[in-house]
Amino acid sequence: AQSVTQPDIHITVSEGASLELRCNYSYGATPYLFWYVQSPGQGLQLLLKYFSGDTLVQGIKGFEAEFKRSQSSFNLRKPSVHWSDAAEYFCAVGAYNTDKLIFGTGTRLQVFP
Amino acid sequence: DVKVTQSSRYLVKRTGEKVFLECVQDMDHENMFWYRQDPGLGLRLIYFSYDVKMKEKGDIPEGYSVSREKKERFSLILESASTNQTSMYLCASSSGTANTEAFFGQGTRLTVV
Numbered sequence: 001a002q003s004v005t006q007p008d009i010h011i012t013v014s015e016g017a018s019l020e021l022r023c024n025y026s027y028g029a030t031p032y033l034f035w036y037v038q039s040p041g042q043g044l045q046l047l048l049k050y051f052s053g054d055t056l057v058q059g060i061k062g063f064e065a066e067f068k069r070s071q072s073s074f075n076l077r078k079p080s081v082h083w084s085d086a087a088e089y090f091c092a093v094g095a096y097n098t099d100k101l102i103f104g105t106g107t108r109l110q111v112f113p
Numbered sequence: 114d115v116k117v118t119q120s121s122r123y124l125v126k127r128t129g130e131k132v133f134l135e136c137v138q139d140m141d142h143e144n145m146f147w148y149r150q151d152p153g154l155g156l157r158l159i160y161f162s163y164d165v166k167m168k169e170k171g172d173i174p175e176g177y178s179v180s181r182e183k184k185e186r187f188s189l190i191l192e193s194a195s196t197n198q199t200s201m202y203l204c205a206s207s208s209g210t211a212n213t214e215a216f217f218g219q220g221t222r223l224t225v226v
Contacts, residue, residue, distance in 0.1 A: 009153070034214065043117070043203060043217035044156075090155065099144045099163065099207055100171070101215055105155035 002027050004093050006104035013081050014112050021076040021107050023091030032094030033074040034101065035065055039087045047089075050074065061085070086111045116140075119204050119218040126225050132191040134221050136204030143208060145187035146215065147171075147179065150201040159202075162187055194225045 003026045013019055025031055032051050036044040048059025055067040065076045074091060088108045092101040120135035138145065144163050148156040148171075158171030160179040168179050176198060180188045187206075191198055201222050205215040 006155075036217075041220075043219045044205075044215075045217070046214045049214055098161075099213075100146070100158060100161055103148075103156040105153060 002031075002093055002095055002102050004091050004102055004104035006089075006091055006107050008107045009105070010108045010110070012110040012112065015083050016080050019076075019078045019081045019085070019109070021089050021091075021109070023074045023076065023104060024072050025074065025091075025093045026072065027093055031074075033065075033067060034092040034094070035059065035063070035074070035076050036090045036092060037061075037087050038090065038106075044090065047076070081109075081111055083111045083113060085109060117204055117206055117216050117218040119202075119221050121221050122219065124221060124223045126191075126194050126223065128195060128225055130191075130194050130225075132194045132223070132225075134189040134191075134202055134204075134223070136187045136189070136218055137185050138187075138204075138206040138216070139185065140206060140208070140216065141184065142206035142216075143184075144206060144215075145181065146205040146207075147177075147187065147189045148203040148205065149173065150203055150220070156203065159189065194223075196225050199223060199225045 005024045034049045035047040038044045047063050048057050050057050050067045088106045090106045091104040117138045147159040157173050161169045162181045178190045203220045204218040207215040
């Protein structure tokens, strides 16, 4: 069965530091992969997505993610974190042959000044 | 600007009450979803609709039902609310093209007392 694992429940970084949030998936074929962000009290907003092609994808707010098939990973990165990036981040994979998304359990990012 | 609107941001209901959560999208999307979000568990799919009057159970449908009489509206119904249904409920929609991004509402935080 398809699944998504986000191994880090909570990450704390200083403003200006680099960031990497981990995501591993279990999927039998080429996956459709997504990263969403949820600010406090809000719904989810799409940061970026990977369907095919270039394995390094650029998203909004200066985020990027790299698809690595050999590691079954789709890690999210940002070179310099801003205080406004504090939020919860969810990785998701498109379920096979349906339009449903399977979400990871999320990583809460805290940013210190 | 695309929009998914949930009728209430906060609701407080009593145990045993019948509860309706409403969601409307203005993007003419075929697919609509109801998720439940709990700390440490991420987003879990309750029900999914891929067309008017069509529905499919998600991972945790027990205690819930749904209604989709019009394309733009998807309702989640708690037939007899219980305290373990206290949670954040998120509605989402996506087009019928496989694995396009889902757009989310701002969520309804339901408390059952």
